[in-house]
Structures are given as C-alpha cells and as structure tokens.
Amino acid sequence: MARGEGPVLTSVTAAYLQRNLRPQVRSITVHPPGIVYQKPYGTGDPDLAGFDNQTTPDRKLAQAAQNAQQGGSGSPSLGRRTYHKGLQTIMWRADDENDDELTFEVQYRREGETTWKVLRKDLQEPILVWDTTTVPNGTYFVKIVASDARSNAAGNALTGGLESATFEIDNTPPEFRIGSVRLDGPRTVVTFDVTDDHSPIQMVEYSGDGQRWVPVFPTDGIADSRTEHYVVTLVDPVGPRGLTLRATDSMNNVATTQVSAPSGR
Template identity: 35%
Template sequence: ITGIVGNSSGKVFLCTSNPGKVFSLGPEYEAEGTYESRSFDAQLFSQWGRIEWWSPPAATSPKPGSGSSAAHGNDPRVEFFVRSGNTDDPGKEWSRWFGPYTKSSAATEAPSARFVQWKAVIHDGRPGDGIDWVSLAYLPRNVAPVIDGIAIQEPGVRAQSQPAVSSNQPTPVTLKMPTAPTATGATITQSSSSSRFEQPPQGVMQKGYQTVLWTAHDDNEDELQYAVYFRGENEKEWKLLKDKLDQRFYSFDTTALADGAYYLKIVATDAPSNPPAAALTTERESERFEVDNTPPVVEDLRAGPASGKMSGGHPASFTARDATSAIDHAQYSVDGGEWILVSPSNGISDAPVEHYDFGISAASPGEHTLAVRVYDRFENVGTAKITFNVPASKP
C-alpha cells in the first residue's frame, strides 16, 4: 500500500503498487460477508453433532445504501456450513460444505473424520453484526487403552499408597518403573493432558510379598480400571488375582502360591467411561518371575578334630540345597558367638546346591556348638547345628 486517503463521505481509498490499483472501503456495509474457521483437529476419528452459536442482536434497520430490501426481511441473516476431512489442510480430499444451518443447535451432516471446519455467512450487513462464539459437538471414536509397560519388583517388596509420616514406618524402597515405550512411526500429540493425577506408590520391604507396577494411557482420556491375572510357567489357564483396580500397582502375598515360576497378565478396560457395548479392553503379559518361600536345607554338617594343618583349628563342612532358587550366602557361629560369613568351595554362590569347607578357630576343651544358617536369594533362611567335643590335652 503506497497511499491512503479519505473523502468527506467517509469512504477510504487505498493505493497499491506492483500492480498499481485503487481500492475503496466503506462507509456502507457489504451485502454479504463470509468467515471460515481454521480446521479443528479432534485428534481421533470423530462423529460430528450439533452446531451452536450466539450473535448479538443487530440493528433494527439496515444502514442506507447497504442494498437490503424489505422483500428479504424474513430471510435468515446468518447461515453456517460445515465440512470435514482427514488432512490438516482442507483440500479436495475433504467433504463438500454441508448446510446452510440457520438455527442454533442444528444437527450437522458432515461425515465422520478427524478434522472439521465451519463457515459463517452473514447477509444484509448492519451495525453491530458479529458472532461471539461457535460450538460444534463431536464424539471421538472409542479406542482401546494401551498398557505401555510392566515392571516386576524384586522379591519381598510391597507397594502401598503414600502413607502419612510416622516414626515407625518400614524402611522405604525405591520401586522400579516400567520402561517407556520406544516411539516408532508417526505419533499424535494431544492438545491437552489429562487432569487426573495419580500419586506414585511407596515401596517397603515385606518378606513374602511380590509387587507389579504398570503404566497405561487412553487416547480418549477415559477413566481406566485394571485386573491382574496369574498363571504358572507350565499352566495354560489364567487365574484372576484381583480386579476392579483403580491404581496402577498391585502387591500380593506369595505364601498362598506354590514355589515356582509365574507370569502376570494386566488387563485394562475403559468401561467406567463408556456404555457396556462400547467399552474396550487390552492386555499385556509380564516377564517371568519366581516365587520361593521354602528355606534351603543344610545337609551333612560336620566338625572334625583339631588339625595341625589348620594351626590347631577344627575343619568343618556342610552342603546347602534349595529346591527353587540359588543359594545367596551362608554364615556360621560357634557357641552362640558372632555370625561369620563363609564362602562356598568354588568361591561363588550361584547355584541351588553349594558345598562349604572352612576352618573353626581352636576351641577350649569341652563341648561346643556349631550353628550354620543359609540364605537363598529370596531371604529364606535354613539352619542347622551340631555339637562337638574338644578333648583335654594330655599331661
């Protein structure tokens, strides 16, 4: 624009270059004006409902020179049109314009799609004309929830909702969270996040308990409920452990299960936010985990006579055996004294059966008690003891 000038009647002239043109504006209103909204992304394939709007009352009579006539006094002054498609930019792939809709709360006819656009046409322009707001109802197609990941915790960890601070609370444990899913291909970014907030659970040590945590989301932002199932490694049928869970974690007492390997299955449903016929579910299986509540067995515990090879000490030996898991560590004590760690004969505890050979310091003459305790990796402990005599030295 290279120049702007107005005349005494209120008309404004605009001069442009490249190309050179002159445009005139006002003061009268155009007989018709059109406004097109930006395309709206519903994020999901959606069904379009009723369109509503509100406009302030216009002047009772048109401004002179507006081109209106009494013959059109009963014609609608505002008309709405709606179209839809599955691309962000409206183009030839979109539907045609449906309408006109002349009364607020009219049902639209645009076909289901992910994107929608509306157009308003105002006839017989008058002072004060305008549209304050427009609302178009829509119902996204329901999609099944997604379980993003499952994390089986270490044995003996129990999760619970964040407790009030207390001096006698068990020692807290850091819980393992499920691994975030790897993004592949195209993703859809939601325009707003869910307003629901779930406080993370607190983990504490409690023998015999097993805990599972999971993460899940729903593209419709529906409220979700969960169920937990289990099955043994060589079993085919899933058994219900707990249903109607709102939180995304569950701890259970494994002492009700036989020792062995198990799998868990998490089932998520959006039933709380949908009619029964429209509700959808999804499920995901956990990695393998083991249950072991049986302590290891100590076999063949012996203490021999003092030996010169051991500087007057006593050789001792035993075998530790566990039916389910590997031996973790072993200790011995003489006459109720301090527990002393002892290593297996091969130097590393990594098998269900370990043999131990060790020496006891020289003891005074008389009866003595040798006690051993053995732990597996589930903190089950097996114990045994024997008595042995140290003869008095000859005069």
C-alpha cells in the same frame, strides 16, 4: 424480513459420539521380592464426616484433577519404601486416548501353564501387592488388563492388556546336609552341603555365640548355584552351645542349623 432477503444461518450445533479407542497398558514393573511401599499422606479433599456419598460428580472431578497432576494411571503416588517377606509389588503404566476412567484386572500363570488365573478385579490404581505365600514356588507371569467400561456403554467398552516378563517366586528356605564334624589336631573341621530347590545359594555364615557371624565361601569359590559344598575349619574349639550355621538364598529365604562339638574333645 425485508423483501428479497433470505434466511441467514448463524450457528450449527451437532451432537456426535466420539469413537472409542482401546486403552493401552504401556509397561509392567515387577519389583524385587519383599519390596513394598507405604501409602503417602493424602493430598486431596478429605472425606466429609457424616456424608455417606464421597463419590459425587464434583468430588470425582476433583480426584480426577489430582490424579492427572500425579500422572493418572501412569505413576501411582508412593510413600516410604520398606520390606515385607513374601510380598511382591507389581506396578504398571496405562493410558486411554479418550481419557476414559480405567479399571484393571490382574491375572497370573505359572510357567508351563496355559490358563490365566484372576488375581484381582476392578482395581482403580495401577499397583498391586501380592502375597506370594499363597502359591507354590516357581516361575510366573502376570498380565494386566485395562478396561474403559466405566466410561462407555456395554457394547462400546474396550480392553487392552500386556504380559510381564517372567519372575521368580520362592518362599522356601535352603536345606543343610551335614557331612562330617571331625577333629584334625587342634582344629575342628565341618563339612556340609547347602541345597535349594528353586533359587541359588547367596550366603552362608557361621557363629559360635549367635552374635558375631563369619561368612563362609563354598569350595568352588563362589555361591551361585542351588547346591554348594562347604568346608569350615575352626582354630578355636567349638563351645558348649555348638556351632550355628545360617544360609540365605537369592530370594532372602533363611535357614539355620546347629552343629555339636565332635566327640573326643
């Protein structure tokens, strides 16, 4: 160093801990009862045969890049839509401004209750299919809690949550209450009520052969309540197999009953 020249600062390196921000659950979608989705064909790296650890850092980065292209925790990749009675699909959209890896806990409670019950823990995808036949009929809420604990030390991890709007669970079919089966000249008149403890009646039909179904409307003209009254007038005589009645409520629960021909025919 020449005389009179001082030291020269050429670079500075500083290490810092980024401030952790709380993850956000932006929205929750509760699909109609019974609507489920098949898993799509895989588009990422396949698992390696004979290699136990499929979660090495390189493979995690590859999976993270694939998830980012598909929207991360915001939009799970879905396959073909189908129907399965008793199942309820719940999806949500969540993000983290630190780009932390998120896991999810799904909680639920019935209307009128104050305690949240845990349905699933440590979910990595923003979708859950719930077998609702495991709980009583009623009005329910779900809550999604997102955690960034996998990317932060225990003392720095944060959670964020969101509650859904109410939705109905009903897996019990309607009930028939047969009033009378009588002759009115050459015609047969059947009167009955259809009731449901939780959901409105949606449709009632009858069939004489179990193949051709004829819709029936309630006496008030529209099926929109949990109790409906019906009068069916048949021009043709009831056959030896009787008359089959079928009722469906708004949650796609189905009930059937059989009515025999009136005596005296």
